[in-house]
Structure formats: C-alpha cells, structure tokens
Amino acid sequence: MGVTIAENQPVERRKKIAKILAEKGTNTGFCAIHNFLDHFATKWSMLVILHLGLAGKPRFNELKMSVTGISQRMLAVTLRSLESDGLVTRTIHPEIPPRVEYELTALGRSLLDVMMSLGEWANRHAEEILKARKKASRLN
Amino acid sequence: MGVTIAENQPVERRKKIAKILAEKGTNTGFCAIHNFLDHFATKWSMLVILHLGLAGKPRFNELKMSVTGISQRMLAVTLRSLESDGLVTRTIHPEIPPRVEYELTALGRSLLDVMMSLGEWANRHAEEILKARKKASRLN
DNA sequence: CGGTATCCTTGGAGATACTG
DNA sequence: CAGTATCTCCAAGGATACCG
Numbered sequence: 001m002g003v004t005i006a007e008n009q010p011v012e013r014r015k016k017i018a019k020i021l022a023e024k025g026t027n028t029g030f031c032a033i034h035n036f037l038d039h040f041a042t043k044w045s046m047l048v049i050l051h052l053g054l055a056g057k058p059r060f061n062e063l064k065m066s067v068t069g070i071s072q073r074m075l076a077v078t079l080r081s082l083e084s085d086g087l088v089t090r091t092i093h094p095e096i097p098p099r100v101e102y103e104l105t106a107l108g109r110s111l112l113d114v115m116m117s118l119g120e121w122a123n124r125h126a127e128e129i130l131k132a133r134k135k136a137s138r139l140n
Numbered sequence: 141m142g143v144t145i146a147e148n149q150p151v152e153r154r155k156k157i158a159k160i161l162a163e164k165g166t167n168t169g170f171c172a173i174h175n176f177l178d179h180f181a182t183k184w185s186m187l188v189i190l191h192l193g194l195a196g197k198p199r200f201n202e203l204k205m206s207v208t209g210i211s212q213r214m215l216a217v218t219l220r221s222l223e224s225d226g227l228v229t230r231t232i233h234p235e236i237p238p239r240v241e242y243e244l245t246a247l248g249r250s251l252l253d254v255m256m257s258l259g260e261w262a263n264r265h266a267e268e269i270l271k272a273r274k275k276a277s278r279l280n
Numbered sequence: 281c282g283g284t285a286t287c288c289t290t291g292g293a294g295a296t297a298c299t300g
Numbered sequence: 301c302a303g304t305a306t307c308t309c310c311a312a313g314g315a316t317a318c319c320g
Contacts, residue, residue, distance in 0.1 A: 013256075017194040020259030021187075023208075031208070033190070036262035036269075037183040042292090046177055047161075054157040060302050068163075068171070071294055076303060086272025097301045098300085107268060114261045116153075119160030121254045122176035128247060129176075132226025182312090200282050211314055216283060237281045238320085 039085065044070060044078045046115055049104070052088065053112040057101045087111060179225065184210060184218045186255055189244070192228065193252040197241045227251060 023031045040046070044067075051066050052058065058066070064075050079102060082088040087108035093099040104112060163171045180186070184207075191206050192198065198206070204215050219242060222228040227248035233239040244252060 014194055016256060016260070017190055020256065020263055021190055021194065032263045032266035033187070033259050034183070034208070035266065036258075037186055041181050041183050041186060043174075043177040043181050044293095046181060047173070050157055050161055050173070054154055054161065064302095068174070072303075073295090074293065077293090084273055084276035085269050086276075087269075092302095098303090100302060107265060107272075110265070111261060114257050116156060116160065117254050117257055118176075119173050120156070121251060123160055123172045125247060125250070126172035126175065129225050129227075132247075133224055136224035136226075184313095204282095212283075213315090214313065217313085232282095238283090240282065 039081065040111075042078075044074055045082065046118070048075070048078050048082065049087070049108065049112055049115050050119060052102060052104050052108070053116070057091075057103045060100055060102070063102065082108070179221065180251075182218075184214050185222065186258070188215070188218050188222065189227070189248065189252055189255050190259060192242060192244045192248070193256070197231075197243045200240055200242070203242065222248070 020033055021031075047067050047070070048063065051063060055062065055066065060075070060079075063079075064070060064072060067075065070078075079088060079090070083090050087105055089103050089105055091101045091103070093101070160173055161171075187207050187210070188203065191203060195202065195206065200215070200219075203219075204210060204212060207215065210218075219228060219230070223230050227245055229243050229245055231241045231243070233241070
C-alpha cells in the first residue's frame with residue numbers, strides 16, 4: 001500500500017508512547033516518566049520488589065539472604081525508599097529479639113506485575129542479547 | 141478457607157517470579173535478571189527506547205532534541221550500548237552532510253512493549269506516589 | 281551532522297563498626 | 301535482629317573541545 005515501515009507502526013501505539021512521554025503540567029515541568037525512572041530504574045528496587053512478591057512477608061534478613069549480592073545498607077536504603085513511595089509496608093512486632101516484616105502494598109503489587117513482564121522478557125531474550133553482544137565485540 | 145494472605149497469592153505468580161529470579165546455569169553463575177538490570181535499568185536506555193518507538197527512524201540530533209535532558213555523550217553511549225545488544229540498528233547514509241538513522245530491531249520493539257507497560261504504570265500512579273511521598277516527608 | 285576525546289565532579293554503593 | 305553512622309572509592313555522567 002506504499003506505506004513506509006514507520007507508518008506501518010500502529011498509530012495507537014504511537015499515541016500511547018506520546019502520552020507516556022508527555023510532560024504533565026508545563027507549569028511544574030513535571031514529567032511522570034522521568035520522575036518514575038529517577039526513583040525506580042535501579043537494579044535493587046526492581047529486585048527487591050520481585051523478591052517481596054515471591055516471599056510474601058519476609059523479614060529484613062530473609063530478604064537480605066534472598067536478594068543475591070545486596071548489602072545491608074542498600075537493602076535498608078531501598079526499603080525506605082519503597083516505603084516512602086507507598087509501595088511497601090513495614091510492620092514492627094514489639095518482641096525480643098525484634099521482628100520486622102515487609103510486604104507489598106496494593107500499589108506495590110501492581111508494580112510487581114509490570115516488573116514480572118520485564119523479568120519474563122529478560123529471561124526470554126537473555127541468550128539472544130548475549131549472542132548479539134558477542135557478535136558486536138568480535139567486530140571491534 | 142483459612143488461607144493466609146500469603147497463601148492467597150496465586151501460586152502461579154510465585155512460580156513465575158521464582159523462574160525469573162532463578163540463576164540459570166549454576167556453573168556460570170549467570171543470572172538473567174541481574175544481567176538484564178545491569179544493562180537496562182538506566183533512565184536513558186528506557187527513555188531512548190520509548191522515543192525510538194515514537195519517532196520510527198530518527199536521526200541522532202532529532203533524538204537528542206526529543207529526549208529531554210540527555211547530553212550528546214550519553215545519547216551516543218546509550219545508542220552504542222543498545223546497538224551492541226541487538227536492540228537498535230544504525231544506518232549511515234553516505235551523504236554530505238552525513239545522515240544517520242536509528243531504528244528499533246524486532247527485539248527492540250518487543251522490549252518497547254514492556255517499557256510501555258512500565259510507562260503507563262508510571263503515568264497512572266504518578267500522583268498516588270507523589271502523595272505517599274509527601275505524607276512520608278511530613279512524618280519525618 | 282554526528283560524533284570522539286578528555287577532564288572533572290558528584291553521588292551511588294561497598295566495607296566496617298557501632299546500637300536499641 | 302534490624303538496623304544507623306561513617307568513611308571511602310569508583311564509575312556514571314556533565315561540560316567542553318575537537319574531528320571526519
């Protein structure tokens with residue numbers, strides 16, 4: 001039909017992307033996606049959310065053990081951040097020794113869904129990407 | 141039925157998460173999700189992918205103009221990374237002045253879908269998160 | 281136009297030690 | 301157990317200048 005590849009791309013999708021990237025409220029200069037990425041586009045946030053989804057209501061040290069490679073400090077920092085963003089609740093049980101449980105909120109669980117899509121994509125295409133990388137490095 | 145909240149969470153979902161987080165090939169110690177996040181969990185990768193999805197086959201400076209706040213250096217670095225991962229193609233048109241076009245590969249487009257879910261989540265819940273943050277900062 | 285090269289700063293993040 | 305505090309270091313990334 002003489003349409004270019006770009007035109008072939010569903011208009012609907014372009015509209016969606018445009019909406020995602022739109023700066024909301026030009027007066028504030030606030031951009032939702034920038035704001036989001038500044039806070040969540042970190043390895044640890046994503047991993048902690050996934051592990052919280054897996055574990056249910058883990059304690060601090062349970063999380064620390066399961067999230068491979070995370071330091072005590074980064075786990076604490078990440079959890080505080082998620083908590084203040086309303087994604088995670090922190091429940092202190094007044095016992096000795098102290099017991100603290102973390103759990104995803106409804107908001108957190110909705111983000112978990114998205115993180116899972118991301119994780120599934122990563123698993124599905126891991127080899128493909130690795131292959132591309134090796135090819136690219138050979139060309140250097 | 142006397143099931144706890146944790147048990148209430150679909151078993152299917154837990155299985156999925158476990159699979160995502162599984163270390164593949166214990167001999168290599170290779171974990172797909174870690175590997176993925178190390179490369180893609182950056183603001184610029186995600187934004188560039190979205191803008192590529194929006195624009196189709198933009199030129200370098202078109203991208204630079206549309207991706208708010210990105211420096212020339214980071215755009216170049218990000219594009220080279222995406223290219224070596226097989227997500228983006230780079231087409232040089234031998235003209236004067238030179239013209240270079242970037243475009244998502246099929247693999248890149250499949251990641252775009254995931255990035256869009258992420259972006260839509262960010263838009264949908266931006267206010268909610270902002271509110272939670274304000275509340276948290278008031279408690280300090 | 282479409283980049284590299286270089287310098288330089290900042291903050292992300294590990295290691296270690298201490299505490300309610 | 302579940303953190304905080306402090307020090308430190310490295311690399312992500314901005315600014316600037318130059319090149320094919």
